Structures are given as structure tokens and as C-alpha cells.
Amino acid sequence: MAASRLVRWAHTLACYQYKIQYRPTEEHSNADVCSRYPLKIVEDDDTDVADVFFNTFAETPIINFNSVSRLTRLDSVLSKVMKFVLEGWPSRLTKYQEDIRPYFERRTELSTEQGCVLWGSRIIVPEKLREEVLELLHLAHQGVVAVKALARSYVWWPRINDDIEKMTKKCGACQDSQNLPNKSKPHPWKPATRPWERIHVDFCGPVHGVMWLVVVDVYTKWIEVINMKSSTTSSSTIRELRKLFAIHGLPVILCSDNAQQLKSEEIVNFLKSNGIQPVLVPTYSPNTNGIAERAVQTFKRAMEKAGRRNENYEKNLANWLLHYRNTPNSVTKKSPAMMMFNRPTRTLLSLLDPLTNRPDNLDRYLKNGEEKTLRTFQIGERVRIYNVRTDQWYKGNIIGKEGCKVYLVKSLSGNVERRHVDHLVRAVDLGDWPDSVEPCEHENTHVPWHKPSAFEPEPDQAVPIINNPEPKTSNIPQPTIDLSLKRPKLVAKQPVIELIRQNPSDSMIGAKSNTAKSTRVSNRLKTNVERYNYFKLGGN
Template sequence: MRKLKSFLGLLNYYSRFLQNSSTLLHPLHNLLRKEAKWVWTSECAKAFEDAKQLLQQSRVLVHYNTRLPLRIACDASPYGVGAVISHVMDNGEERPVAFASRTLTEAERKYAQIEKEALAIIFGVKKFHKYLYGRKFTLITDHKPLLTILGPKSAVPTLAALRMQCWALILMAYSYDIEYRRSADHANADALSRLPTASFDNTGEEGVWSYTMNGWPSHVQEEALRPFFIRRQELSAEQGCILWGQRVIIPPGYRQRLLEDLHHVHPGICRMKALARSYMWWPGCDGEIEELVKGCSICQAVQKMPAVAPLHHWRWPERVWQRIHIDFAEKDKQYFLVVIDSHSEWLEVFPMSSTTSQNTIVVLRSLFSAYGLPEELVSDNGPQLVSREFTQFLEGNGIKHTAVPAYHPASNGAAESTPHTVTGRTPAELFLKRQIRTRFSLLKPKLASRVEEKQATQKRHHDSGGSCLRVFQDGEAVRVRNFRGGVEKWIQAKVLQRLGAVTYMVQEGQRQRTVHVDHMLPWRGKGEQIKKVLPSPVVENEPPVIRDCVFPAVVPSAPVKLIPPTVLIRPAEQVVDVSSSHTESKSSPEQRRYPERVPPKKLDL
């Protein structure tokens, strides 16, 4: 009720400039009757909005004129201050130029009334400083003691409060006269003080608008104000908005909407930040942009490759032919099978007429007959190397098969590249063991320590970029790299098992495959759930392929039932029947050069 009376008093003060004001304000006047109930109807709301529009019309407001006398009326209420700057027209009428008001802070509300009235004067003078500085004007107040305390001809009061002395010193920079006006005739400023504009609604951060307009203190304790306090020298106000340089400080209520506008066409993090830095700012703006993009499923499906995982070395085998790496190479339309011993880097290359599983097994039989069976064989996921025939061949000879992740040749780097110089010795020296051991050999350091030192150096140089190993849990929803073409670069998958330090077995749709951590990203989709993954069918009695990449644990092989048909020896593709050869040797004993040897009962290489 009191606020309505103050608003009607303001309109009554300028009623001579308002056309049909009595008719317009009739619904509001009915609320002030004693017998009427307080019901704010749509007619009251419409009358209130129309009255505010009338105050802003050119019939009421006038443009600032340096030739017309200038007045500034100030008043204070228990919770706000207000000021009106106006011109005295040639006919003696007072026409407003601008209005200003603000609420009082908790500390200012505890001021004495005389201090509140003085604060209203200081607020009005600072608010309209550009209009008042350098010309004569008249201060109007409804508090008579201020005529003496803040009068232009009065000295600075020595017995007044310290803040009153400071305000008196501020007013000494202006040329003014001060006049007293009764509260009944002071309705324009009185209404603004009782209907103040919220001080902080332009930024959403408490105190920013007030400090920007009235000056910042030497320090602030509120954490919410610290980002603004650091930039206080660069803050300015224009048309009710606070600007940091050329960027508008966005209130909290509008930030989410502007973020959605920035992200409308999914331009990515960098483009959104660049666009935002041209127009807007608020504390934590960059972080909110990053979170929005990381939570968008569309942006996640087409994002770039992640940072390369830290270098993870294969464990150096202590014995020759303990672990071998194989791969196929092509040069001038000729295929080659490349086999490298991981201990010595000894290289074996075989020309291949075709790269089928059967031909690969024939070559490996010949190689194993010369050097023996390795404990582990590492290869990629080529169809001839993961077929059932090749898997049964390895299982039958007690060889552990490790398949590296698809589309990640670095995991099988020993076979993908030529021998390197990590060991510091020639492959022949390590593989053939030609160097004789003497007492002086004890002076040399152990080879294993040198390899570990070289690997540590490589890891340090490789990981100098600050990359860290990303770890995923079993059952976690992830995105894996799509190498089969299509619009999406990253597709949905689910982690089934962690096979090694940087390899995982994942379920992608209806199939399972081994994936390197460089081809995996965490699932950050909002409002989406990964589809239920159905396990792929398992053929009964079919041996599984062990898929590991780094630091594989050596699993002792169980006794294998060997079938003694034939033995293949080098050169490749030359088959010798052991049983028939033995029969022929028995039929012609006079041709034997050496004593007869009984072959083993079970032999299958």
C-alpha cells in the first residue's frame, strides 16, 4: 500500500504533463479506498505499466540543455535512495531529465536518517556527475539540518561523523546552492527512494553494480566478487549494463541461454570460446563452454583423436626365441612374411606367393623346425592370423598368441619397423651366441639393465608432453574409433575386460574386438544410455584367442596331445614324410652312414 501511494505521488507531481492521468490511474486509486479489498487485477497491472510508459514520453522528459537552470532533488527512505535531475523551463515549470535510484546495503540501512539523506545527495551527485560538474546547480532536500552541514558557504563540520566530513569534501568540488522543500512537495524524489531499482540485477553478482558506479574498496572478501575486483580498473557501465572492455558481463539468468546459442551449430570448444570472447564474459565462462561441449553426444561422435597414450614398452624377454613378432609386408606387388625375435632383433624374411593361413603355417613350420617353438607369438588381427586353422596350429604347439589392437600398428612395432639399437648389440651376437664368455665379461654391465635404461629414456622423451594413461573399468560405456567409414568417427561400445596396460576387449554391437586405449574415449553423452550389449555366441569347444598387447603374463601351457603325421623342414614348402623315410632306411641298412635312430612316438611341429 505504501509503495502504491509513493508511485501515485510521483505521478501526481508530474500530472500536468500526463494526458488523461485520472482516467488511466482509476484502477489504482480504487485500491486505496477504505472499503475496497486489495486485489491486484489485470486492469491494475495494465494501468501501472501504462503509467510508467507515460513518464518516459517526451511530454514529461526533456533533453539536457546547458542554457536552462539545473536542479537535482534527492531523498532517502529506510531501504533506498532516489534522485531526479530536472530543468526549470522558461515558464517556471520543472521538467525531469533523468531518474535514478538504488537500494541500500545492509550497512547503509543502519545509518542515521540524517546520514541517509546525505547519502542520497552524494548518490545523486555522483550519478549525474557528467551533467553537474563545471556548472551551477541547485540541490533540493527535505532534511533541513543538511542546509547547514553541507551548505556551500559552510566550513567542513569538525564535530560531525567522519563520513559526513568526507561527503562535505566531495561536494566542495561542485558549484551549487542547497534548498529545503517540504516532503509533501518532494514527491518525485521521495517516490524513487521508496521504489528503488535493485542494485545488483544487472550482473547477478552482489555488489558489482554498486561498486562499479560508486567506487571499489581497497579489498573484498567475497569469493564471488574477486573475479570482478581483479578487473575493476577495466569495468564500465553503459545503458544499464556492466562491460569488461568491449565484452558485456552476462547476468546468471541469461548465461545458459547464451551458451545454447553459441552451441547451436556445434562449432566446437575453440570456436565457441573465440566467439564468446568477442561479445560476452562472466566468471567461469570458458569452463562452462568446455563442459557443454564435452556433454554433447553430437560433438563427441565427431571429435578429433585424443592425446597419444604414454609409451608402454614390451617386456624384454630374457631368452632367445622366447617371443617373436610377425607381420606381412609388401614391396613391388610381392608379399613377405617378416619374423623378428624380440630378444635379439634377429630378422627372418620369407617371400610369400599368397598370404593365406595355410601358406603361413607352412612357412612357420619350417622356421620352427630350425629354431624351435617360441613361447609367445605376437601379430595383428589379420584374417589369416586369427582364423581357426591358425589358432589350432598355435594351440597344438603350445604357443601363446597375442593379437594387438586393430588399426594400431605401433603396438606391434617390432614387426612393423626394422631392428633398432636399443640393445646396443648386433642381432647375430644375441641370437647366435657367437661371443665367447671370459673372465673379462664380468666387467661389462648386464644387458637387461641397459635395455631398461634405454626404454626408460624412450618413455621419458615420449611422455614429456604430459600425457597420462587413461584407465577404463569393466562394464564402462565408452566411445571407440570407427575405422569402417560413416559419418560418426566415434561409436558406442562397452568395456568387457582389460587385457593389458593399454588394451581392452570391448563389445561393439554384436561383435567383440580388442581396442587400444588411443582409440577409446569416455562416454559423456547427456540424457543418453548405451544400448544393451548382447554377448556374441561362442562355438562349443572352440579355443579362444588370447588378446593382449603389453606385459602379457606367461601362462604355462598344459600337456598337448601331439599327432605325428609329417615334419616340415626348411626350405619352405618341402615336405618330408618321416615315417616313409624311416621305412626306406630299414629296407637298405647297408646304405646307412650313422647308427639307426628311433623317432619319437609323438611329434607334430
């Protein structure tokens, strides 16, 4: 290859004529730095190459079949084996020949070659060379299986597999770089028996440029996500945990990872002073705190999906927490809100259920005489309105009603206000009130939670009309009531669900199939009513 290159250069340079002229070194002005930069002086090493070869390779003698043959004749066991292989094996061994039993069991496969005993094609190594052979087999620091496979191709002696395993386990280099052992079976935590008994916490982020503290209740699967902004110190963590404990109470156990701010002396003293047992999971073992890690993963994915349509992460977080807390959990089969508060929290989906959105009936509150002294006003009635700021009363007219205690009043100046019945009194004087008052458009409005009374007049009877009071010469207004019509007879209308409860037989007239169907409908309505009973769930 080098000769071909020289030939190519010879052909290239043959086209030119050269004039050789000597130039001293001092006149070389085109010399570069690299060619003139002095090298560092290195002291000459007097070590001879032969010495290096001897020290490196001659320390361990080379093992070959000659050394095996020589040591086989000197080995007490292999010398007997070679004798039996050459002269013949006995029919059975005596009690003094138990040391050669492994060879006796393979006697039909043993042979000799140049003073060495062979088992098939594998040479039997004497006892004095076995350590060196093992080191030679494990020279590349392979695993146990690889070393055994390599040994099966060359050598054998009794219990060679056990010797290979022991030698590999004692190798320091292999121990320093060994693989992790098989993972142990997860040990379950002690089950929680009540809400907020054991909570798990973990930091998450940065998400949207801030850090978050994720808290999970084991019993209810309730998740709290707290915005830590850019501060995750122990003081900030204690401040947020104190706010959280003020809402849900003090837990019994608080489990966390080995984050520096979660195992500091400050936060440990805070937890112990409040009767909370801090539990730290082992280092680099996130599966021990798996419920918190799973909550962090769910929170990150939810924020990532919601952030593609709306970048307001605070709004996205509130929407996600509201829906998550009302979604039945796959483990408890109930929503975290139901497990925590024993009631579902109201969402937009609650508006679809007619049983939970029925207007309530206020008449049952009046049966016990709690509101017998409630003052009522008629549309157009003249009242005095109390001004809270000036502690004075001014004039006005009733133009509408909202609920049972809230009225729309119009002052003489024309302002329309919503006032409570406690701030209204009937006017005694007939001052400068206008002759007529126009009803407000809120006259027939009702508060959404007000349900019409169960005692309603029958449609075929008339309702007495109360006329507006007319001004008279007297100072006291006297309202005129038309008594030409009789007082209507009030008939209590019983709810349909109550009819089904009291008279289930009315809906069971007919064939047997219709009876079973009506029973199922009755039970389903009864279950839904008890399920969404506000007072049963702890309402006031």
C-alpha cells in the first residue's frame, strides 16, 4: 500500500525539474510553531522490556496439559482413577474407596490421553490446579451461567458447579456492579378506618412555573392541591398544612418521602406538637408512597389536558378537583365527597336531577307557629323604610314581593330597593304619597327554593280580591275588602310519592305483571327520595 503511494507521488513529481540548494536553519523564516516548539524532557526509564514482560506475564505460570499430566500422577484420587481406567474397574467399591465414587459412576465414559484423565472431551483437573482454572474461567467476569457454560466445554471435576457459584459470589468486581435483586412483594399499609386518619403528601412541579403540594387521604381518596408558588421551605409547608388542618382536622399519621423540607427538625417538631406521627418512606422507594405519587401523576395529566384549551390553570384546577371529588372511586365505589362528608356536593350535573331541584315548601315551617307573628304587606301598600346609615325612616310603596320576607319598595324619589320585612313598617300618616303605584315586574316572582303550598284553592272557586286602599279624609287608611265572595275551601294536595307510600295497593290493581312493575317504580322513587333528603344528610 505504501509502495503504491510512492509510485503515485513519483508520477506526479516527474513533471517538474528541480534545483537543489542548501539553506541554513537560521534562514528558514517559514517554519511554524509546532515544528520548532520544544518538547518536555522526559527522564529515560531504565526498565528493560524483558523485565516488564517477566513481571506481567511470568508471575502466573501457564497452565497446559503437561502441568495437568504431572499433577494428575501426584494427586491421590486421580492416580487411582487413572490406574482403574488403564487396568479395569472393580465391580463395586469398598468403604475405603468412597472418594472415587463420582468417577466410578462415570467409569464407562472415562479415558486417558498423554497422562491426563478425560471425561468425554473434558479434561479432569487435579485439585491443586482447580483454583487457577476457576480464575481462568472467570477472567472476563462473566455471570454464573456463562462461566458454567464455558467450563462444560473444557474442564470438569466433582462439584464444579458449586465451586463456580462460590467463586463468582466472592468476586469483588462482580459484587460492585451486580444487578438489583428481584423486587419483593408489596407489603400493604394498615387500612384506615375513618376519614383523614392517614394522609400522604408529596411535592409536584414545577407545573405552570410553580410548585404544588399534593395531599391525599387514604380512606376517602380526597385530594388537596395547594399552590406553593416558588417557596417549598419548611416554614411555607407548615403554614399551608396549618390551614389544611383547620379545615379537615388533625390526622393521625402523615406519610411523606425524604424531601429535605419534609424531614427537617422544624416540621417534625410541628407534627409531634400536634399529636401527628410523621412517617418517612425509604430512600429511593417511591412505591411506598404510591398513593401520593399516583395523585401527582393524575394531577399533572389533568393540567396538561386542560391547558390545551384554557391557559387559566387556577380555573382548570378548580374544575378538575370538583369533578374528581364527585366521581366514584374504583376502589371505594363511592365519590371522595360522599366518603368525606356523607353527601354529594352540588355540581352542574346535579341540575339534571328533578328530585334534588324541587322547590321546597315553606308551609311546614309555619305549622308549629314559628312565624305566626310574621308581618305581611300587600302590593301598593304604603310603608316606612328604615335607613340603616342615617338611622331614619323614609316613605315608600310596596311594588313587589320576593320570597316571604323580602319586598320590592319604591321610595318617593323613585328609587326601587329590595328590603327585608324587618326594615319595613306600615305607614300611619297619609303624607305626600302618590295616588297610584304601578306594580313592579317582580310582583309575581318567587325565590327558586320556594315551593308552592300544598294547600291550594280548588280551581272552581273564586279567590277574594283585596283592593288597594283609597285616600280618605281620615288620617288612618282603611283598606276596603270585597266580602261578596265566600272564603274558598282549601284542599290539601298530597304529594305523589306519599300516595305511593301510603296506598301502594292503588297502583297494584290489574294484572300480576303490572303489580310487579308498580312495586319496582314505588321502591325506586322511595330510594331516590331518601337518597336526596337534605335534612337526612345534615342540612339546617
